[in-house]
Amino acid sequence: MAERPEDLNLPNAVITRIIKEALPEGVNVSKEARRAISQAASVFVLYATSCANSFAMKAKRKTLNAGDVMSAMEEMEFERFLQPLREALEAYKKGQKGKKEASEQKRKDKEKKNGTDENDKSRDEEEDEHMDDEQDGENEAEEEDVEN
């Protein structure tokens, strides 16, 4: 739950950047208009969420998924968003897949590295033991000579 009121606002810098990129050069936006767009965007998020949630509830699901949001966009009459959203979702999925594979690879590399370290360690230990055995043998021989 959002405890702080500022959590329900979208960052002004990002909103301003999106507006500026959408409009041609030389067009200015008043502070009041910028704030209104930012707040309208917050209302849009709430509207889309509620609409998507009603689709999830109809399907007797507790989790909002991508399909619910797509259906919500259609219901809200923002059909023109559907194609760019599908494309963005594909790109996002690819990115997530790549991320997952990369972290998996990282983990494997770590395991491999730890495995080789373990082998080196055990090899060193074996060599040390071998050296100790040899030294013990030599010491015993010396002791026998002394006794004789």
Next chain:
Amino acid sequence: MAATASAAPAESELDRSGAEEEPRGTEPEEDAGSGQTGPTAGAQQHRLARLPLSRIKTLMKADPDVTLASQESVFIIAKATELFVEMIAKDALVYAQQGKRKTLQRKDLDNAIEAIDEFAFLEGKRFNVISCWQSSKGAGESFMVHSDFLYFVTPFKASFSRNVELKNKRNSATVSGYV
């Protein structure tokens, strides 16, 4: 032994990044670019969603009916919000140009909202309190705008049945106030 111990944190990282959904109240680090392996991956994520996903998720969870939301749904809403901002700005610009102005003003937004069907949910008088859609039980919920902040007077609850009336009569738009 050491191998398994060091592999455990990496595994938990994977679980966290791959988790499809989070229960209400947990706040994952979902900002674009977190946990990236290389600079290109980070840049790609930033290009995909310019709005912070964590903030979008916080807004989504302000609806008490929402218990779980997949990462994909949060991303799509973030992307849709970007498209919405672009759309409303471009539509408002038309009205600024009609008035032979190069500065987008609040009245241009109001004109665009009044004229375009898709913006019906923002329509109405400029009150401080926005009465949101009636819930299925018929209890009107509302949230308030105070200076720069948007905060809730009562929990946000809505069911959006866009009836024929809304399409035919602009006056019957369910929101009676626009921020």
